[in-house]
Amino acid sequence: MAKHRVTLIPGDGTGPELAEAMLTVLDATGVDIEWERVDAGADVMEKYGTPLPEHVLESVRKNKVAIKGPITTPVGSGFRSVNVALRKELDLYANLRPAKTYRGVKSxxxxxxxxxxxxxxxxxxxxxxxxxxxxxxxxxxxxxxxxxxxxxxxxxxxxxxxxxxxxxxxxxxxxxxxxxxxxxxxxxxxxxxxxxxxxxxxxxxxxxxxxxxxxxxxxxxxxxxxxxxxxxxxxxxxIGGLGIAPGANMGDEYAVFEPIHGSAPKYAGQNKVNPTALILSAVMMLRYLGETEAADRVERAVAEVIAEGKTVTYDLGGTAGTQEMARAIAERVRG
Known part of the structure; x- marks a missing residue:
């Protein structure tokens, strides 16, 4: 099986816990991915003086594929946004946003x-x-x-x-x-x-x-x-809101996959937010990497867990936490 090297940018706010949930699901696929973790966003401003340090860009240029959690744009820093800067630096000229209904999501x-x-x-x-x-x-x-x-x-x-x-x-x-x-x-x-x-x-x-x-x-x-x-x-x-909307920014050489929604800092660390959008962004990434069978398995698992409605987050009408929902999806992926 091919081994893939992928840059992981967990993001800030709820980003790191969403990234953890996404990794739980991707580990269950058995696809061989070597993750190179780099940090960007408001949390690294103090250390690097910029929310997008050069080594983050270098990592994406080297690996050519990245997946990122949501990132807060620092207020009043003169920096427009990490997302905009990534698109510019890497010439990610296409923003791809699928919108698909899943049974069990209120719409x-x-x-x-x-x-x-x-x-x-x-x-x-x-x-x-x-x-x-x-x-x-x-x-x-x-x-x-x-x-x-x-x-x-x-x-x-x-x-x-x-x-x-x-x-x-x-x-x-x-x-x-x-x-x-x-x-x-x-x-x-x-x-x-x-x-x-x-x-x-x-x-x-x-x-x-x-x-x-x-x-x-x-x-x-x-x-x-x-x-x-x-x-x-x-x-x-x-289709029921940004919580289930995946996305990607792509160019001829590089692709960065990410959910559409923001970083929701007020919910950070509460294990509360819906991980679906980042997991579905990972489905897009698997397809881009040629891992179609694994992508289909993950998407099917997400659809089944949401339709069943037992182990889903509060916004989907359930009581499960972020990681609990991810584990339920991972179990379905393993079959």
Whole structure:
């Protein structure tokens, strides 16, 4: 069996206990993973003077794959966010966020299975903004052909590799004719190279309505940064919240897997928070590493434990602690 070296960034707040829960489940798979543990976040500020020390980046560059718990952005440090810095330094241009319903999770919907592919490097989030005198401010929206092409290609490749049937490009090209117009033009060009995958486009406000009314019509959604940030949270809402929403930031060379939710420092050390999102992020990581059978086993185990509803955390209606739920999942993984 192949041996994998993976960087583990436990994070802070509830991150370390979630990481421990995830490791309990992954150990049960029998997949041979050598973990290189490095720390980042608010807790290491004092020691290194930065929440993202250079050795953390070096570890990810060396191992090419990392999984991280949630990280608190230090307030007033002049540092925007560890997540943003990781994306920039490692050129993780694709943010991948699946949204899938699991029986036993309270939601208004059933049978949702969507994937949001969000461009990670430009758009209004490039941070090119300034004051115009005292009474106005201006933010510049940047959309390039290169970034648009690689994110749309990523979405189509993902669709093809994962047996998905359709890609929908989301935009506001009816109003922003140059920026979103360019994104849409590139999306249409790329779509012609993938005749086996159905393609359509939707205006972003209409897309928000469609997702609430007819989510079953959609499959893989690809969009610029800002819309991706907003609609991926909407999709998480469709399946019952951020507690079960996994994610990944990926580039051509590196991939960092992480849950969507924050670090919830007020619950740190209480063995209370739901470990599902990080465990499902690990499922995505196993698939990326080619360990498909193990990934399927873990996802099945998570689904069974949640559906049974006996050993689940408070937000899922149970009384189990973080580690107890992880152990229940690990037992199912072992079969």
């Amino acid at each position: 208004r919907y059933e049978n949702i299975d969507l994937v949001v592919v969000r461009e990670n490097t430009e758009d209004l989030y490039a941070g090119v903004e300034h004051k115009v005198g005292d009474d106005a401010a201006e933010s510049i929206k940047i959309i390039t052909r290169k970034a648009s092409r690689r994110i749309v290609e990523f979405a189509f490749r993902y669709a093809r590799q994962n047996g998905r049937r359709k890609v929908t490009a989301v935009h506001k090209a009816n109003i922003m004719k140059f920026t979103d117009g360019l994104f849409l033009e590139v999306a249409r060009e790329v779509a012609q190279e993938y005749p086996d995958i159905e393609f359509e486009d939707r205006i972003v406000d209409n897309m928000a309505m469609q997702l609430v009314m007819k989510p079953e019509l959609y499959d893989v959604l690809v969009m610029p940064n800002l819309y991706g940030d907003i609609l991926s949270d909407l999709c998480a809402g469709l």
